[in-house]
Amino acid sequence: MNTPIVQLSSIRKQFGSAPVLDGLDWQVMPGQVIGLLGRNGAGKSTLLECLLGLRELDGGAVRIYGEDVRNLLDATRARIGYVPQKSDLFDWLTPRQMLDYFKALYPRWNEAKVKGLLEGWGFDGLMQNKAISKLSGGEQQRLSIIRALGPDPELLILDEPVSSLDPVGRRDFLRELIDGVIEHGTTVVFSTHILSDLERVALDIAFLKDGKIALQGQLDELLEGARRVVGPGAVLDGVRLAGEVRRQRGRDGSVSVVTHGGAALGTVGSQPGVRVETMSLEDLFIEVTG
Incomplete structure (x- = not known):
């Protein structure tokens, strides 16, 4: 039905x-x-x-x-x-x-x-x-x-x-x-x-x-795909990730991107200075509703 x-x-x-x-x-x-x-x-x-x-x-x-x-x-x-x-x-x-x-x-x-x-x-x-x-x-x-x-x-x-x-x-x-x-x-x-x-x-x-x-x-599926990608603005500014939820720039010029399309990060996660973090439901709640 x-x-x-x-x-x-x-x-x-x-x-x-x-x-x-x-x-x-x-x-x-x-x-x-x-x-x-x-x-x-x-x-x-x-x-x-x-x-x-x-x-x-x-x-x-x-x-x-x-x-x-x-x-x-x-x-x-x-x-x-x-x-x-x-x-x-x-x-x-x-x-x-x-x-x-x-x-x-x-x-x-x-x-x-x-x-x-x-x-x-x-x-x-x-x-x-x-x-x-x-x-x-x-x-x-x-x-x-x-x-x-x-x-x-x-x-x-x-x-x-x-x-x-x-x-x-x-x-x-x-x-x-x-x-x-x-x-x-x-x-x-x-x-x-x-x-x-x-x-x-x-x-x-x-x-x-x-x-x-x-x-x-x-x-x-949301928790399996939820990722926080943090790295230099020079790397992430020109990249749009699948399922982006939130994008922020830190005072030091770094960029944090939250996405629920973790399987589609491609080669971004392997770039110098970039780290990819998994997220809990609490993390996702804070990012989506913040």
């Missing part, structure tokens, strides 16, 4: 006079697991909210499963799970009351999965009958994840889903995400600042910068 599940075309969104998304084009294919990366304030949450129709666009269009996001059928909405960065739970209800409410809305609600997650994540009988407003931030985030996973979504959107979880909670969530979601072919878009988590989960990486997707590709 080569038809995108999500298609964003020339998306524009600004707050006041400041553009956040600027003519952004993006698509998500069935079964992709995409890690969305960007600096603080780059617009990751805004992008995900626009994708889901939770923010009105200033321009462009979004289609999910071929439907305009502004007019999704109820059956289509039922195929989507979402964990926002900030909890939006009905905090005057108890966890059990809230989950029963959503159970009535979703025809494919997986009660067995919900029960297993509640038990595995520490929601005993007493906890399930406690007002959500009385739960800790981590407990509320776990509950938000359970709500999103309950209907067995085909498309799962996660916006910093582990920001309030301790290391044990993060480990449990990632295990469930891998074993209970990704292994079943669910399409996932996962925004996080914890790069080690992303490396365990994501198969594709997309970098958001200046309101556009600056770079996207399979994680393994």
Whole structure:
């Protein structure tokens, strides 16, 4: 199946006079697991909210499963799970009351999965009958994840889903995400600042910068091809490398070029004074979004 599940075309969104998304084009294919990366304030949450129709666009269009996001059928909405960065739970209800409410809305609600997650994540009988407003931030985030996973979504959107979880909670969530979601072919878009988590989960990486997707590709291929080439300006000034991401000149006249086309460096790496360095995901993140 080569038809995108999500298609964003020339998306524009600004707050006041400041553009956040600027003519952004993006698509998500069935079964992709995409890690969305960007600096603080780059617009990751805004992008995900626009994708889901939770923010009105200033321009462009979004289609999910071929439907305009502004007019999704109820059956289509039922195929989507979402964990926002900030909890939006009905905090005057108890966890059990809230989950029963959503159970009535979703025809494919997986009660067995919900029960297993509640038990595995520490929601005993007493906890399930406690007002959500009385739960800790981590407990509320776990509950938000359970709500999103309950209907067995085909498309799962996660916006910093582990920001309030301790290391044990993060480990449990990632295990469930891998074993209970990704292994079943669910399409996932996962925004996080914890790069080690992303490396365990994501198969594709997309970098958001200046309101556009600056770079996207399979994680393994990007890291395999990512190189930093440093050498004299006299050597590198006249050379354009495949997949250039960033080019800088140092005070000493040296030039640093970051590329994700490492296999196409040719003879540049063997020139006098030139060194070629491999890069980690953190290195690539800093260079692409810097």
